[in-house]
Amino acid sequence: MAVDHPDESLAGVGEFAAIDRLVAGRRQPPWVSLGPGDDAAVVAAPDGRTVVSTDMLVEDRHFRLDWSTPYDVGRKAIAQNAADIEAMGARATAFVVGFGAPGETVTARAVELADGMWHEAELLGAGIVGGDMVRAPQWVISVAALGDLGGREPVRRAGANRGDTVAAIGNIGHSAAGYVLWHNGINGFDELRGRHRVPEPPYGQGAVAARSGATAMTDVSDGLLADLAHIATASGVRIDVHTTGLRPDIDALAAAGAAAGSEPLDWVLGGGEDHALVATFPDALPPGWRAIGTVVDRGNGPARVTVDGAEWGGDPGWQSF
Amino acid sequence: MAVDHPDESLAGVGEFAAIDRLVAGRRQPPWVSLGPGDDAAVVAAPDGRTVVSTDMLVEDRHFRLDWSTPYDVGRKAIAQNAADIEAMGARATAFVVGFGAPGETVTARAVELADGMWHEAELLGAGIVGGDMVRAPQWVISVAALGDLGGREPVRRAGANRGDTVAAIGNIGHSAAGYVLWHNGINGFDELRGRHRVPEPPYGQGAVAARSGATAMTDVSDGLLADLAHIATASGVRIDVHTTGLRPDIDALAAAGAAAGSEPLDWVLGGGEDHALVATFPDALPPGWRAIGTVVDRGNGPARVTVDGAEWGGDPGWQSF
Numbered sequence A, B: 001m002a003v004d005h006p007d008e009s010l011a012g013v014g015e016f017a018a019i020d021r022l023v024a025g026r027r028q029p030p031w032v033s034l035g036p037g038d039d040a041a042v043v044a045a046p047d048g049r050t051v052v053s054t055d056m057l058v059e060d061r062h063f064r065l066d067w068s069t070p071y072d073v074g075r076k077a078i079a080q081n082a083a084d085i086e087a088m089g090a091r092a093t094a095f096v097v098g099f100g101a102p103g104e105t106v107t108a109r110a111v112e113l114a115d116g117m118w119h120e121a122e123l124l125g126a127g128i129v130g131g132d133m134v135r136a137p138q139w140v141i142s143v144a145a146l147g148d149l150g151g152r153e154p155v156r157r158a159g160a161n162r163g164d165t166v167a168a169i170g171n172i173g174h175s176a177a178g179y180v181l182w183h184n185g186i187n188g189f190d191e192l193r194g195r196h197r198v199p200e201p202p203y204g205q206g207a208v209a210a211r212s213g214a215t216a217m218t219d220v221s222d223g224l225l226a227d228l229a230h231i232a233t234a235s236g237v238r239i240d241v242h243t244t245g246l247r248p249d250i251d252a253l254a255a256a257g258a259a260a261g262s263e264p265l266d267w268v269l270g271g272g273e274d275h276a277l278v279a280t281f282p283d284a285l286p287p288g289w290r291a292i293g294t295v296v297d298r299g300n301g302p303a304r305v306t307v308d309g310a311e312w313g314g315d316p317g318w319q320s321f
Helices: A015-023 A070-086 A107-124 A174-183 A190-197 A205-211 A224-235 A247-252 A254-260 A264-270 B015-023 B070-086 B107-124 B174-183 B190-197 B205-211 B224-235 B243-252 B254-260 B264-270
Strands: A032-034 A041-044 A049-058 A091-101 A127-135 A140-148 A165-169 A216-219 A238-241 A277-281 A290-296 A304-307 B032-034 B041-044 B049-058 B091-101 B127-135 B140-148 B165-169 B216-219 B238-241 B277-281 B290-296 B304-307
Touching: A015 A107, A015 A127, A032 A127, A041 A091, A041 A127, A049 A070, A049 B091, A049 B140, A070 A091, A070 A107, A070 A140, A070 A205, A070 A216, A091 A107, A091 B049, A091 B140, A107 A127, A140 B049, A140 B091, A140 B140, A174 A190, A174 A254, A174 A264, A205 A216, A205 A277, A216 A224, A224 A238, A224 A264, A224 A277, A224 A304, A247 A254, A247 A264, A254 A264, B015 B107, B015 B127, B032 B127, B041 B091, B041 B127, B049 B070, B070 B091, B070 B107, B070 B140, B070 B205, B070 B216, B091 B107, B107 B127, B174 B190, B174 B254, B174 B264, B205 B216, B205 B277, B216 B224, B224 B238, B224 B264, B224 B277, B224 B304, B238 B243, B243 B254, B243 B264, B243 B290, B254 B264
Parallel strands: A049 B127, A091 A127, A127 B049, A238 A304, B091 B127, B238 B304
Antiparallel strands: A032 A041, A041 B049, A049 A140, A049 B041, A091 A140, A165 A277, A165 A290, A216 A277, A238 A290, B032 B041, B049 B140, B091 B140, B165 B277, B165 B290, B216 B277, B238 B290
């Protein structure tokens, strides 16, 4: 989107003029009956239920503006929220965005952020229907996502049964590899470094999994083992991950692992932020999903995740605090 | 809500244990079919449309933890979001909350914040159905509110017609008065100082206004004249405010104005954050609403707001940047 005075700050432009620049010329999908500009937006909920989730990103905690462009950050903020909707078996319809930034933020960078958000929303066929812009000491981006179930029941974390196949679709460990490459200043591996800046959740596959009878599902945001542990705990089962099933993920990271002196399996089991989907299926897997483990009886033990039948001693994944 | 180790920090407790403490024992309303604990929540949308809005509050910009308790801040965050839903003629059904805070934040204070949010949500009969908790250099609270229209059309800012009566319900200028009292260290006037910490939007009156044929509506968040200007601009009309109609508001602030050396009319016309509702009505006003002006032909002039027929030279209201 073009900006008249690209170097002007948000404080110089003022809230309402800045918001005008962020929303001008955007095309809302047909189910948005009222978009930005009023006290609230109105979005169709044909299912009669709305799926809703929220994620907050803080500068230098969840993104770095020296690694990522504002456009990247906008894409990532929408993607990780959309993945939560996908993980229920629903489809994202609309987003609202809270954006905090210093007054001296150049308006063109806020517009870039919004452009990235719209890029990602359009991949989903969704709209950004409202927001709030406030002064803050650093960038803070808070997104809430709405989704529609299309008449299906939500796929929860609880519901996995003994004998189900654990399967995944989407990148696993790529964002973690990209982070280490960025952090250590290792060039090359552009695709992996790009995946750290902008994940690529497998949009549409949440609904596919639901239609294929998935009994439990989540997205890989904290790390594969950490997120599978949420399913294991909610379902009261043990999940055994088979590293043979993760071979394609490990192989994809082998060269980067060698360059960084890291073990690709650690990235695959412990790395988050790729927003792959993992689900449990009693029957045949949908096309494109790969088997990565099984749901087994926990016997007298706690609900937990094992790797090739044994406890895993590595990093358990991302901690918010 | 009781906390086992009240002095422990969020970093010490960890994200998931802290979230467990924030959500334990809360009662969701019947239209929340899935509350916190999964990737997303599921809320009934019986109207077939969802109203959605978001507001972000940043510590030391929108609240001060030396003036307000975490409980107050929680109530305020929900109240100002709920008011946006009310201003569409809808009823708030559910909220999701993003909460950023330093790792050393005492967990009991985060629980107090959640308790305040639940207090306010219960006044509305709504639920807090999900959230995200992250580390941030200062407290940041981002709320998204969902609402249901109950089969009515949304009342937008556009729609005011010449001859409509402009009317209001709820406090006007109280929060601004309370701010000046706090800022100048003037004791007494507990009710006004309390209204700055926790506004009291007139819950339920948005739907009442819609059923009474309101042609345009908004809530007073930035200041009466600033918010009426949004209606005037969206509707392409001039709104003339009658100070005689604001006499009860002015009188309620007279003693505080004298104590602070401030002009109560400035608080009433320029002060925001009370989240009163203002609307335009072609017919009789609903009970409890008071006439504060009329919608008049703008002639060849711009859409704008006048006071007793003349331009007003005072503070135009809150600026975010």
